[in-house]
Amino acid sequence: MDYVERFQQLDAWLVQHQSVWRAKPFTQLNLSWEQEWPELATWLRLRSLSEAEQAHTQLQALDAPDPFRQLCEQAATLSQVPDWSAEPTRSWPxxxxxxxxxxxxxxxxxxxxxxxxxxxxxxxxxxxxxxxxxxxxxxxxxxxxxxxxxxxxxxxxxxxxxxxxxxxxxxxxxxxxxxxxxxxxxxxxxxxxxxxxxxxxxxxxxxxxxxxxxxxxxxxxxxxxxxxxxxxxxxxxxxxxxxxxxxxxxxxxxxxxQATYTAGQRARRLRDQSMAWRLAFDLWQREASGRDLYLPTPSRPESAMAQGVAAFCTDLAAHHDLILPNAIDWAALEARGWQRLAEVRNLELVGGVxxxxxxxxxxxxxxxxxxxxxxxxxxxxxxxxxxxxxxxxxxxxxxxxxxxxxx
Ligand SMILES: C[S@@+](CC[C@H](N)C(=O)[O-])C[C@H]1O[C@@H](n2cnc3c(N)ncnc32)[C@H](O)[C@@H]1O
Incomplete structure (x- = not known):
């Protein structure tokens, strides 16, 4: 491999697509590449959370609309290096x-x-x-x-x-x-x-x-x-x-x-719930304030989840000194948080390439x-x-x- 040539190819490709891999689905409601590739965006947004999890480590197997497959092929070609990972041929004491x-x-x-x-x-x-x-x-x-x-x-x-x-x-x-x-x-x-x-x-x-x-x-x-x-x-x-x-x-x-989710079942469930609730808070605060702005959410102890979605979101609002309307349908907001998490995880697959x-x-x-x-x-x-x-x-x-x- 000529490393100078490979570096230049990779560099040009990464620079060309930087708005794609720099997109942050968790904090941005709409991503800049979605206008360019609307069919891909719509397809991903309609998929479930478990479909996103399955695809996460097998991006090349995902039958997504253009240009997903082309990007995967380019990524595979550009990241190709010799595989020396043979099973050891000897044994040790x-x-x-x-x-x-x-x-x-x-x-x-x-x-x-x-x-x-x-x-x-x-x-x-x-x-x-x-x-x-x-x-x-x-x-x-x-x-x-x-x-x-x-x-x-x-x-x-x-x-x-x-x-x-x-x-x-x-x-x-x-x-x-x-x-x-x-x-x-x-x-x-x-x-x-x-x-x-x-x-x-x-x-x-x-x-x-x-x-x-x-x-x-x-x-x-x-x-x-x-x-x-x-x-x-x-x-x-x-x-x-x-x-x-x-x-x-x-x-x-x-x-x-961000290649693998190695955590066990319970840790994954807690992580997903915490993220879905953060996204629910995000929807709530954006809609109530009328500002299209993501507010960072501090890490919360596991015990914060036991108090339910309403307390979780209200605590985050207090953290930002926000006074938000209280008369809301928390179950519906939570469901929207989970829906957004599914969309986020599926949209993140594009960055994953x-x-x-x-x-x-x-x-x-x-x-x-x-x-x-x-x-x-x-x-x-x-x-x-x-x-x-x-x-x-x-x-x-x-x-x-x-x-x-x-x-
Ligand atoms: C990820 S572990 C890898 C250890 C070992 N190479 C292995 O694969 O099992 C990193 C190690 O780096 C050590 N470490 C971290 N910062 C260090 C530093 N500034 N100087 C020396 N050792 C450090 C940690 O104590 C730890 O043992």
Whole structure:
């Protein structure tokens, strides 16, 4: 894959459609793209909440009017990367996986297997960034016999990790440190192979910058929580992304993360009810005040739901110092709230088409930054989406002929 070309294609497509994926059905009664695509809008607005839930993770299977399918096809083509997520071909001793939850173990073994394919030189020293107990680094170090350094700010996790490493006779150092501080950065050495599984926004962006500064030999990163950054706007790492017309804010960065509803049945029901009631309040306050304006609604404890929709909405009105007419049919308002929730969830499916392309745009920003810093980079998938929706893997290896330059 030519990352410059792919980035430019993605960038142009995302810029062209930004009014579509930036639309906020929850806070806007009408979306700008609805005028352009009225048939699609009407079709989506007539569907149920459960139909929206079903379609959420299978957008390509949705038989929606034009241009939904074309957008899905373009998104799939633009987000295509190699799939390295094969079932692990080897087995490991039970002791290695004893304290690791099943899904995490499957992520770690696939990450380990996939990372072997991206580098030409054998790793010398693993460094696990935001390591938790260091499960990933320990598996890699145990397998290859290299030493391991784990950077983690939670002392208890380091304590537990240290015991596990000793038990498995892995030569590991578990350091209590904040990876956003120079003390952590001073640990980085050119012989290090950095690994990070699901490190959040600022944590993994710092990893890339500091690894490039230190000239670390290799990097294997699976990013997550792109929206956890310092400040409200995104500052791209690569020159190409810095020149893009796409100015992303923290809210935009959360779009790629809205891929799955992992909550259980009860939590989902409560979440839906809370949202339907907020939307009921929204209708009530807009109609009573005559202003077409969304008012933010603070989070409410679960107990607030037990008091019923009338108390819920009246409390929100009090929060905004609103005096709204009280003689209303609460059951009818609640029903309208649920109806609006169904419409919101179905309209959100259109924005959902852009989740993966936007995530790849962010990943390519990281890849291009490392290429500029003298690394050879490969992007692929390390696990199937049902094991983790954050399944992109970035593999980078410092080019040997390149002098380590100060960035
Ligand atoms: C999502 S977990 C990932 C842990 C591990 N890589 C895994 O996949 O199991 C994030 C970890 O980052 C650690 N962490 C968060 N902020 C940190 C910081 N500023 N410095 C060091 N560790 C940090 C947390 O304590 C947590 O263990």
């Amino acid at each position: 039970e002791l290695l996986q004893r304290h690791i939850p099943g899904r995490k173990w499957q992520q770690i073994t696939r990450f380990t297997q996939a990372s072997q394919r991206g580098w030409s030189r054998p790793p010398q020293h693993w460094l696990d960034w935001c390591a938790g107990k260091g499960h990933l680094g320990r598996l890699l170090a145990w397998q290859g016999g290299q030493p391991l350094t784990c950077l983690e700010q939670d002392a208890q996790l380091n304590h537990d990790g240290r015991i596990l490493s000793q038990t498995l006779q892995v030569d590991a150092t578990h350091l209590d440190c904040d990876v956003l501080t120079p003390r952590a950065w001073r640990q980085l050495r050119p012989e290090h192979s950095l690994v990070a599984l699901h490190a959040c926004g600022q944590l993994h962006m710092t990893l890339l910058q500091q690894a490039a500064h230190a000239g670390c030999a290799q990097i294997a990163l699976s990013p997550c929580c792109y929206n956890r950054i310092d400040g409200d706007s995104y500052h791209p790492l690569s020159t190409l992304a810095q020149q893009s017309g796409l100015q992303l804010n923290r809210h935009d960065l959360s779009l790629p993360l 852009f989740r993966r392309p936007l995530e790849l745009w962010l990943l390519l920003d990281r890849a291009l930054y490392l290429q500029e810093a003298g690394y050879t980079v490969n992007l692929g998938l390390f696990a199937p989406a049902h094991l983790t929706p954050r399944n992109f893997l970035l593999l980078a290896e410092r080019n040997t002929e390149q002098a380590i330059t100060s960035l």
